[in-house]
Amino acid sequence: MKKEVQKKDIEAGYAAYVKPFTPKPPYLKNCLWAFFTGGSICTLAYLANNLLMEGGMEEKNAQTLVTVGIIMIAQLLTALGPFDTIAKTAGAGVIVPISGFANSMVAPAMEYKKEGIVLGAGAKLFTVAGPVLVCGITAATAAGVIYWIAGLF
Amino acid sequence: MADRKLGKQTVYFENGPFVAGGAAVVGRKEGEGPLSEWFDFRLKDDRYGEKTWEKAESKMLKEAMMLAMKKTGREKSDIDLVLSGDLLNQIMSSSFMARDLQLPFLGLYGACSTMTESLLLGAMLTKGGFAHNIVVGASSHFCTAERQFRMPVEHGNQRPPSAQWTATAAGAMVLSEKRSSIRVDCGTIGKVIDAGVKDANQMGSAMAPAAVDTILHHFADTGRSFADYDLVLTGDLGFVGKAIAADLLIDAGMDAGLVKSRYDDCGAMLYDRERQDVHSGGSGCGCSAAVFSGYILKRLQQGDLNRVLLLSTGAMLSTISPFQGESIPGIAHGVVLEVC
Numbered sequence: 465m466k467k468e469v470q471k472k473d474i475e476a477g478y479a480a481y482v483k484p485f486t487p488k489p490p491y492l493k494n495c496l497w498a499f500f501t502g503g504s505i506c507t508l509a510y511l512a513n514n515l516l517m518e519g520g521m522e523e524k525n526a527q528t529l530v531t532v533g534i535i536m537i538a539q540l541l542t543a544l545g546p547f548d549t550i551a552k553t554a555g556a557g558v559i560v561p562i563s564g565f566a567n568s569m570v571a572p573a574m575e576y577k578k579e580g581i582v583l584g585a586g587a588k589l590f591t592v593a594g595p596v597l598v599c600g601i602t603a604a605t606a607a608g609v610i611y612w613i614a615g616l617f
Numbered sequence: 618m619a620d621r622k623l624g625k626q627t628v629y630f631e632n633g634p635f636v637a638g639g640a641a642v643v644g645r646k647e648g649e650g651p652l653s654e655w656f657d658f659r660l661k662d663d664r665y666g667e668k669t670w671e672k673a674e675s676k677m678l679k680e681a682m683m684l685a686m687k688k689t690g691r692e693k694s695d696i697d698l699v700l701s702g703d704l705l706n707q708i709m710s711s712s713f714m715a716r717d718l719q720l721p722f723l724g725l726y727g728a729c730s731t732m733t734e735s736l737l738l739g740a741m742l743t744k745g746g747f748a749h750n751i752v753v754g755a756s757s758h759f760c761t762a763e764r765q766f767r768m769p770v771e772h773g774n775q776r777p778p779s780a781q782w783t784a785t786a787a788g789a790m791v792l793s794e795k796r797s798s799i800r801v802d803c804g805t806i807g808k809v810i811d812a813g814v815k816d817a818n819q820m821g822s823a824m825a826p827a828a829v830d831t832i833l834h835h836f837a838d839t840g841r842s843f844a845d846y847d848l849v850l851t852g853d854l855g856f857v858g859k860a861i862a863a864d865l866l867i868d869a870g871m872d873a874g875l876v877k878s879r880y881d882d883c884g885a886m887l888y889d890r891e892r893q894d895v896h897s898g899g900s901g902c903g904c905s906a907a908v909f910s911g912y913i914l915k916r917l918q919q920g921d922l923n924r925v926l927l928l929s930t931g932a933m934l935s936t937i938s939p940f941q942g943e944s945i946p947g948i949a950h951g952v953v954l955e956v957c
Contacts, residue, residue: 475813475944482814482822485861487778487897494775542771551773559773567773575769578669592772 501557538563542570568592624838629803634743636799637791640684641911644785655912674758675713677787685789697748702731730931731755732906733950737804739792754789757901780818781855782895788906805835805951821858824930827947829865843875852905852929853884855898883908905929924955
């Protein structure tokens with residue numbers, strides 16, 4: 465008797481079959497771009513930070529100002545359009561720093577504005593950033609609890 | 618009543634219905650592609666003077682239908698029925714088009730397979746004597762599909778090379794019992810085929826088995842093969858899906874030379890792969906709708922194509938099904954158009 469083919473066998477077989485047809489993302493190129501763009505953003509931010517401190521600003525204030533500056537630039541670039549074009553090449557280099565967070569807030573805000581300020585932009589503002597925030601905060605809380613328990617002994 | 622069933626999945630028509638003509642309206646990027654000159658109207662701005670992307674898509678579909686009526690010398694009052702669909706929730710573009718058009722309307726959802734679905738149903742209704750003139754069509758818009766199925770347009774994410782670009786396009790055809798130069802010869806209704814692909818960035822490989830299944834059933838039902846067609850054209854498998862479908866067809870015993878020379882895909886034709894940065898090619902209802910209603914109809918009318926098998930291919934996923942761990946079911950419906 466012929467053995468009946470299982471659905472998962474078909475799935476696995478087809479996945480293996482289509483693999484050679486499916487182009488892979490250029491991982492190395494993406495990583496290098498992310499390294500250089502992300503690194504450049506951080507270097508420039510540090511430069512700005514040092515210049516502000518040399519000008520007499522307190523370290524805490526300088527750091528906040530630089531962070532806000534990056535957010536502002538990212539928001540502006542998103543609103544005017546070039547951010548997604550830059551991110552196409554730069555990838556994680558601009559997504560992982562706080563510029564990516566700014567983009568993930570402004571993009572839905574622009575997109576859902578047409579459905580109203582409250583039920584459109586208001587409701588959808590965190591569609592991209594929301595899951596990251598929830599999981600990030602949960603993970604941070606868990607780590608904090610573990611750290612606290614470990615400190616008891 | 619004559620039996621119009623052929624084999625398992627195919628219906629055939631004799632002596633009509635006829636495709637009186639059609640029209641295609643495309644967005645800016647599509648208008649800069651290799652098929653540009655075959656489209657009837659190319660938008661300069663994808664917003665099309667509307668406040669929202671959804672309304673712009675709806676207007677494109679309406680314009681394609683109005684143009685198709687105008688080109689075939691028909692008034693709105695000559696049309697008995699409109700059949701159309703799109704990708705949006707509750708087929709918003711089509712419903713809102715029908716609100717403006719004020720004609721009897723049946724909305725369809727077949728994801729990106731909607732063009733041949735509407736064509737096939739329209740042909741059956743015309744042949745059955747339920748309507749004299751039917752307008753069929755489908756539309757999609759990059760910005761409406763993107764925000765519904767993926768991310769906000771301005772979000773800076775990296776698309777993998779297997780991802781496809783939803784075409785901003787609409788196509789419409791006028792079907793009629795009145796004789797014209799193109800007739801609908803037969804059609805094959807597809808089954809939903811799921812090969813287990815879960816990645817929404819691999820639509821081509823998800824839909825290719827459905828397209829191949831319908832093509833093979835079509836050949837089995839009609840006793841035809843690739844040699845009987847000048848062109849077999851799938852809807853939106855893109856470059857990746859096209860290569861897979863061609864390989865599967867050859868594997869199923871089709872002549873490799875004929876598959877190479879006579880099989881193509883609208884998603885692989887709509888954009889310039891090198892110049893337009895669309896990764897694996899076009900997708901969306903409008904992709905096949907515009908290529909069939911613009912390019913293919915004109916080539917049939919000019920007489921450089923004689924008989925074609927058109928298959929719009931649809932990925933029947935919903936906005937929530939991938940999150941529930943479901944794979945992407947595919948479907949393809951085939952329609953044969955022939956010069957007479």
